[in-house]
Amino acid sequence: xxxxxxxxLSQFISLNKAEQDFFVSKLIVQECNKKELILQEGQxxxxxxxxxxxxxxxxxxxxxxxxxxxxxxxxGWYTDYDSFLTxxxxxxxxxxxxxxQLLLLAAKDLQQLYIDIPKFERFGRLMAENAFLGIRxxxxxxxxxxxxxxxxxxMKERPKVFERIPQHYIASYLGIKPxxxxxxxxxxxxxx
Amino acid sequence: xxxxxxxxLSQFISLNKAEQDFFVSKLIVQECNKKELILQEGQxxxxxxxxxxxxxxxxxxxxxxxxxxxxxxxxGWYTDYDSFLTxxxxxxxxxxxxxxQLLLLAAKDLQQLYIDIPKFERFGRLMAENAFLGIRxxxxxxxxxxxxxxxxxxMKERPKVFERIPQHYIASYLGIKPxxxxxxxxxxxxxx
Numbered sequence: 001x002x003x004x005x006x007x008x009l010s011q012f013i014s015l016n017k018a019e020q021d022f023f024v025s026k027l028i029v030q031e032c033n034k035k036e037l038i039l040q041e042g043q044x045x046x047x048x049x050x051x052x053x054x055x056x057x058x059x060x061x062x063x064x065x066x067x068x069x070x071x072x073x074x075x076g077w078y079t080d081y082d083s084f085l086t087x088x089x090x091x092x093x094x095x096x097x098x099x100x101q102l103l104l105l106a107a108k109d110l111q112q113l114y115i116d117i118p119k120f121e122r123f124g125r126l127m128a129e130n131a132f133l134g135i136r137x138x139x140x141x142x143x144x145x146x147x148x149x150x151x152x153x154x155m156k157e158r159p160k161v162f163e164r165i166p167q168h169y170i171a172s173y174l175g176i177k178p179x180x181x182x183x184x185x186x187x188x189x190x191x192x
Numbered sequence: 193x194x195x196x197x198x199x200x201l202s203q204f205i206s207l208n209k210a211e212q213d214f215f216v217s218k219l220i221v222q223e224c225n226k227k228e229l230i231l232q233e234g235q236x237x238x239x240x241x242x243x244x245x246x247x248x249x250x251x252x253x254x255x256x257x258x259x260x261x262x263x264x265x266x267x268g269w270y271t272d273y274d275s276f277l278t279x280x281x282x283x284x285x286x287x288x289x290x291x292x293q294l295l296l297l298a299a300k301d302l303q304q305l306y307i308d309i310p311k312f313e314r315f316g317r318l319m320a321e322n323a324f325l326g327i328r329x330x331x332x333x334x335x336x337x338x339x340x341x342x343x344x345x346x347m348k349e350r351p352k353v354f355e356r357i358p359q360h361y362i363a364s365y366l367g368i369k370p371x372x373x374x375x376x377x378x379x380x381x382x383x384x
Contacts, residue, residue, distance in 0.1 A: 082328050085321055114314070121313035122306070128320030129277055132327070136274050139331060 001029070004075055005050050005103055012123045019117055026113070028104040038094045038102070045083035045090045047104040048127075051076050054100025055164055058092045059172070068172035070138070071097075071161055081131045097165065147176045148184050193221070196267055197242050197295055204315045211309050218305070220296040230286045230294070237275035237282045239296040240319075243268050246292025247356055250284045251364070260364035262330070263289075263353055273323045289357065339368045340376050 002024050009015065015023065028047075032038065032054070039045055041061060049056070053074045059066040069092070072078045083090035084107050113120040141150055151174055154161055161170060171181040194216045201207065207215065220239075224230065224246070231237055233253060241248070245266045251258040261284070264270045275282040276299050305312040333342055343366055346353055353362060363373040 081321075081324055085325065114317075118310065118313070121310070121317050125306075125313050125317035125320055128317055128324055129273075132273055132320055132324045133277065135324070136327065139327075 001052070002027070002103075004052055008050070008075055009123065012126050013119045015117075015119065019119075022117070023113065026105060026109040028106075030102040030104055032096045032100045032102065034096055034099055036096045036100075038096065039080070039090060040093055041091045042089050044087055045080035045092070046107055048077055048079040048084065048107070048110065049094075050103040050105070051078070052101040052103055054096055054098045054102075056094050056096050056100060057165070057169060057173075058094045060091060061093065066093075066172060067175075068169050070134075071158075071165055071169075071173070073160060073164070077127065081128070097169070142175065147174055147180060148187070150174045151181070151184050151188070193244070194219070194295075196244060200242070200267055201315065204318050205311045207309075207311065211311075214309070215305065218297060218301040220298075222294040222296055224288045224292045224294065226288055226291055228288045228292075230288065231272070231282060232285055233283045234281050236279055237272035237284070238299055240269055240271040240276065240299070240302065241286075242295040242297070243270070244293040244295055246288055246294075247290045248286050248288050248292060249357070249361060249365075250286045252283060253285065258285075258364060259367075260361050262326075263350075263357055263361075263365070265352060265356070269319065273320070289361070334367065339366055339372060340379070342366045343373075343376050343380070 005027070006015075006020055006024070009023070027050075030038075038049070038056065039058075051072055051074050055071065055073050056078060057068055057071045058078065058080075059068045061067075070078075078094065080090040080092045082088070083092075087107075110120070110124070114124060141153060145153065154170075154174070161173075167181060168178050171178045174181065176184075197219070198207075198212055198216070201215070219242075222230075230241070230248065231250075243264055243266050247263065247265050248270060249260050249263045250270065250272075251260045253259075262270075270286065272282040272284045274280070275284075279299075302312070302316070306316060333345060337345065346362075346366070353365075357365075359373060360370050363370045366373065368376075
């Protein structure tokens with residue numbers, strides 16, 4: 001159950017057995033069906049979510065439509081970092097797209113880990129840096145790339161998305177309508 | 193020379209005298225005149241800049257015009273966190289708006305501080321979290337607030353900007369032209 005998260009953690013910091021056990025004792029297991037809403041706008045995002053298996057997306061409700069912002073797969077972390085850090089309500093919604101198992105780490109437990117096991121500061125720093133780089137990259141792509149360029153970037157960097165995510169969510173993530181996605185796919189494959 | 197930066201640091205972490213001296217030994221002092229360009233797009237942002245006194249702004253060149261993104265004053269840190277972390281070229285430009293004294297901390301020296309004095313991890317984490325919250329807040333303001341709301345937010349949260357920054361930079365920061373800024377000021381002051 002905890003091998004994957006401990007392996008992932010060991011890429012950032014080195015923990016002994018007692019520290020690993022202490023960390024694991026803070027985790028809450030959550031089993032979810034496909035299409036389950038885990039977090040809803042207006043709620044406070046109290047947890048960082050590690051995906052043991054499965055897949056989630058998060059989206060914003062804008063003018064009556066769902067704007068998909070990101071997908072996360074097994075071995076990845078998700079949190080609304082803003083709400084998680086400040087305790088203010090989130091404007092994000094997360095839902096599972098497959099049967100999913102999550103390991104939840106509460107914000108207050110992470111704060112306590114920083115105190116009890118200072119090595120976690122390094123983990124926290126790298127997570128925060130990654131969160132920063134993630135939203136920076138996402139906003140640069142949205143501002144500077146055409147829909148076709150975004151599609152090619154996604155194909156190159158995250159082919160898994162095309163294997164596991166329904167087309168209409170991919171279109172939403174690229175900021176276009178499903179028929180535009182079909183046209184882009186057609187154009188690209190005709191040129192190959 | 194170093195009292196202010198050490199005070200600021202002590203809000204995040206507690207250092208003994210030897211650690212303070214070691215940290216200070218890594219700093220580079222840079223004296224700048226008003227309107228000096230410190231960093232230019234295309235360069236790599238190799239430093240975190242602490243402002244001992246003075247004021248800087250950073251801006252993007254977009255379609256032949258300068259879009260002002262932020263102002264920083266004494267006792268504040270600036271870095272293009274993306275370029276600083278990844279080593280890729282920045283798309284930001286920083287210039288001084290007053291006679292300014294900067295203390296520079298090199299990215300490679302900060303990485304070494306994380307190893308030599310692990311307490312710095314906490315400082316790094318809090319800096320990264322602040323950087324994240326900063327760009328998140330800035331993009332939410334730009335997406336969701338009218339120019340007038342942005343003006344009122346700025347008045348409330350950073351009155352110093354109005355005391356020290358020329359009007360045309362404030363207009364640029366709010367995403368409007370100087371005449372629109374004059375109209376907004378007129379409207380607000382007439383209603384008071």
